[in-house]
Amino acid sequence: MKEYTTELIRNVALVSHGSGGKTMLAEAFLHVSGATTRLGKIEDGTTVSDFEEEEIRRKLSLSTTIVPVEYKNYKINILDTPGYTDFVGEVISGLRVADGVVVLVDSVAGMEVGTEIAWDYCDTFKLPRFVVINKMDRDNADYKKALASVQEFSPTRLIPVQLPWGEKAAFAGVIDLITMKAYAGDGKTAEEIPAEFKDAAEEAQMALIEAAAEGEDTLLEKYLESGALTPEELLRGLRAIVRSGAYIPVFVAAGAHEKGVTPLLEAIVELMPSPADVAPAVAKGKGGEEQLPATDSGPLAVYVWKTTADPFVGKLTYFRVYSGILQGDTRIWNNTKETEERMASLAVMRGKEAIPQKVMHAGDIGTVAKLGATNTGDTLCDKAHPLTLPKPDYPAPLYRVAIFPKTQADAAKISSSLTRLTEEDMTLHWFPEPATKQTVLEGMGDQHIDVVIRRAQTKLQVGLNVEEPKVPFREGITRKGDATYRHKKQTGGAGQFGEVWLRIEPLPDEDYEFTDELVGMNLSKSYLPAIDKGIRATLANGVIAGYPMSNVKVIVYDGKEHPVDSKPVAFEIAGREAFKLAVQQAGPVLFEPIMNARVTVQDANMGDIISDMNTRRGRVVGTESDRGRTVVVAQVPLAEMLRYTTILRSITAGRGVFSMEFDHYEMVPTHLAEQIIAARQKELEKEREED
Numbered sequence: 001m002k003e004y005t006t007e008l009i010r011n012v013a014l015v016s017h018g019s020g021g022k023t024m025l026a027e028a029f030l031h032v033s034g035a036t037t038r039l040g041k042i043e044d045g046t047t048v049s050d051f052e053e054e055e056i057r058r059k060l061s062l063s064t065t066i067v068p069v070e071y072k073n074y075k076i077n078i079l080d081t082p083g084y085t086d087f088v089g090e091v092i093s094g095l096r097v098a099d100g101v102v103v104l105v106d107s108v109a110g111m112e113v114g115t116e117i118a119w120d121y122c123d124t125f126k127l128p129r130f131v132v133i134n135k136m137d138r139d140n141a142d143y144k145k146a147l148a149s150v151q152e153f154s155p156t157r158l159i160p161v162q163l164p165w166g167e168k169a170a171f172a173g174v175i176d177l178i179t180m181k182a183y184a185g186d187g188k189t190a191e192e193i194p195a196e197f198k199d200a201a202e203e204a205q206m207a208l209i210e211a212a213a214e215g216e217d218t219l220l221e222k223y224l225e226s227g228a229l230t231p232e233e234l235l236r237g238l239r240a241i242v243r244s245g246a247y248i249p250v251f252v253a254a255g256a257h258e259k260g261v262t263p264l265l266e267a268i269v270e271l272m273p274s275p276a277d278v279a280p281a282v283a284k285g286k287g288g289e290e291q292l293p294a295t296d297s298g299p300l301a302v303y304v305w306k307t308t309a310d311p312f313v314g315k316l317t318y319f320r321v322y323s324g325i326l327q328g329d330t331r332i333w334n335n336t337k338e339t340e341e342r343m344a345s346l347a348v349m350r351g352k353e354a355i356p357q358k359v360m361h362a363g364d365i366g367t368v369a370k371l372g373a374t375n376t377g378d379t380l381c382d383k384a385h386p387l388t389l390p391k392p393d394y395p396a397p398l399y400r401v402a403i404f405p406k407t408q409a410d411a412a413k414i415s416s417s418l419t420r421l422t423e424e425d426m427t428l429h430w431f432p433e434p435a436t437k438q439t440v441l442e443g444m445g446d447q448h449i450d451v452v453i454r455r456a457q458t459k460l461q462v463g464l465n466v467e468e469p470k471v472p473f474r475e476g477i478t479r480k481g482d483a484t485y486r487h488k489k490q491t492g493g494a495g496q497f498g499e500v501w502l503r504i505e506p507l508p509d510e511d512y513e514f515t516d517e518l519v520g521m522n523l524s525k526s527y528l529p530a531i532d533k534g535i536r537a538t539l540a541n542g543v544i545a546g547y548p549m550s551n552v553k554v555i556v557y558d559g560k561e562h563p564v565d566s567k568p569v570a571f572e573i574a575g576r577e578a579f580k581l582a583v584q585q586a587g588p589v590l591f592e593p594i595m596n597a598r599v600t601v602q603d604a605n606m607g608d609i610i611s612d613m614n615t616r617r618g619r620v621v622g623t624e625s626d627r628g629r630t631v632v633v634a635q636v637p638l639a640e641m642l643r644y645t646t647i648l649r650s651i652t653a654g655r656g657v658f659s660m661e662f663d664h665y666e667m668v669p670t671h672l673a674e675q676i677i678a679a680r681q682k683e684l685e686k687e688r689e690e691d
């Protein structure tokens with residue numbers, strides 16, 4: 001592959017709802033540009049972009065793949081993102097390094113929820129975008145209806161730059177309103193617009209010229225005076241309104257049949273910005289913020305947007321050079337990890353194929369193998385000029401499972417494997433949950449977790465089982481309690497003796513406080529640490545249901561000791577038992593995590609969502625309206641939300657999305673708490689029998 005300088009590079013992400021045809025469009029780009037001799041198929045598992053075993057098995061994309069397309073003198077780095085909402089983290093990572101986006105809209109389904117989510121992220125990253133009404137060959141294709149559904153959603157005006165040349169089986173290609181030519185099939189050659197489309201094309205071109213004239217004051221003046229623009233002026237104006245985000249141009253295609261594909265490539269190089277045309281990246285440097293225009297002469301600033309682990313290749317780091325020029329086989333400074341890395345040789349990936357590169361210019365996207373410490377989100381730079389590029393926000397996890405190793409050998413590898421997997425995937429998290437003594441894995445949905453478990457098996461050779469996780473309840477008290485306990489044991493020679501008198505009270509703002517009000521000589525203060533230790537151990541393991549207890553203040557106010565038999569261990573036991581007795585008097589309760597949830601659905605589903613929330617002990621705090629959708633805001637116990645991704649999918653036929661984050665702990669209603677305590681007591685009994 002040639003070396004491409006900044007102006008000749010385009011970084012363009014493809015986004016849409018699942019199955020919008022992104023991977024096939026990328027495949028068609030490669031084929032028409034001559035990079036491949038055969039057009040792969042999703043059904044045969046032969047596309048360049050969906051090369052991972054799991055992608056082939058499921059016939060859909062699971063991660064963002066990079067597909068460089070060489071067209072004319074340009075290189076278009078296509079970022080093919082997954083559409084299934086569980087993998088939204090990959091979309092965010094892809095958009096982070098894109099300068100423009102092609103949004104695919106199915107000609108039958110129109111705007112869909114996955115498209116809406118991706119659209120909102122394009123707004124977050126302020127990316128100029130194209131809309132492509134795709135799959136125009138489908139039986140029920142309806143260009144006008146699909147376009148209207150996008151316009152209804154988009155606050156930005158849409159402007160067609162092409163018209164479909166027929167529809168459904170009669171879809172022959174595209175009629176281009178810039179050149180006023182028709183392009184049949186893959187669109188490599190231009191021809192006259194067929195007579196029956198002439199009037200429609202002329203009318204549509206007027207609208208296009210009017211929009212393009214807004215791009216520049218001089219163009220607007222000329223348009224107002226003469227009512228026309230030359231093709232060059234039209235293009236110039238169009239470029240301005242697309243890059244500024246004033247308008248979104250609309251195209252048509254049938255990617256899988258390669259129809260409309262060349263005109264689309266042409267539009268990408270003509271209208272989408274090069275890395276040099278976008279606002280400079282802003283990095284944190286030693287002296288504050290630094291603006292980094294994409295030039296080879298700037299300070300080196302490289303952002304890592306993706307990392308993969310492969311049993312054969314090892315670790316592969318995907319980066320974008322924001323500023324400066326990157327050479328292979330050198331040393332580089334990882335400013336995030338504050339460590340130097342040895343860079344092996346550089347490559348450009350085309351799906352799974354690595355194409356070696358000597359250098360990468362500012363703005364380009366490439367890979368390097370076998371970096372030790374570097375992970376997704378890190379910045380690589382010159383040690384003498386340390387810089388940190390910002391990492392995007394990823395959504396909080398929505399779905400959690402408890403993880404168990406399949407075998408003893410798997411148990412030994414579990415934490416290192418989970419750490420590796422979570423380093424690769426910014427929406428995946430794991431942690432040991434002390435409250436339930438389970439290993440928890442959190443992600444965006446059941447499919448996400450399922451894919452991760454399979455990757456653990458195939459890539460890291462670690463077998464994992466998954467179970468519904470326990471809820472991390474907490475124990476607490478509601479009023480004061482008071483108790484005394486005497487521990488006395490006489491076995492042969494030395495005995496044990498310790499007696500503790502204590503009070504406990506609720507402590508709203510702190511987990512635990514231990515004090516004393518000892519006066520006189522009944523109990524020496526030197527035994528207090530032992531008492532404290534006994535109570536702390538009990539707090540960790542809980543008193544009523546086996547969950548950790550918190551928000552308790554303990555006041556030891558008296559006790560008794562024995563000149564010979566008193567020793568710390570005796571007070572540890574006495575403290576523990578006195579504490580347990582006090583808890584029983586102090587109105588012990590269970591607390592549960594309450595989440596703030598935002599559920600976004602079509603207006604028609606609002607009633608169902610609210611009544612379902614009521615059955616989940618949720619409190620609807622309010623509703624907001626957002627472009628034809630309703631956002632239901634609720635506070636709801638985590639215990640009721642463990643499988644909400646699936647529930648929501650079934651209530652809304654896949655058209656709803658939600659987000660949630662932990663907010664606070666609240667008391668579990670008595671009747672439920674009783675059930676949980678009884679279940680835990682049974683479990684404990686069983687454990688005791690097994691021991």
Ligand SMILES: Nc1nc2c(ncn2[C@@H]2O[C@H](COP(=O)(O)OP(=O)(O)OP(=O)(O)O)[C@@H](O)[C@H]2O)c(=O)[nH]1
Pocket residue numbers: 016017018019020021022023024025042043059060061062081082083084134135136137138253254255256257
């Ligand atoms: N009729 C028709 N079918 C298409 C077209 N493009 C893709 N398809 C089919 O639609 C399905 C999904 O295509 P993909 O290219 O995998 O879509 P995608 O957007 O990459 O899907 P995800 O990766 O799951 O988000 C496959 O069965 C394709 O064969 C098209 O232009 N016309």
Ligand SMILES: [Mg+2]
Pocket residue numbers: 022023024050060061080081082083
């Ligand atoms: Mg795909």
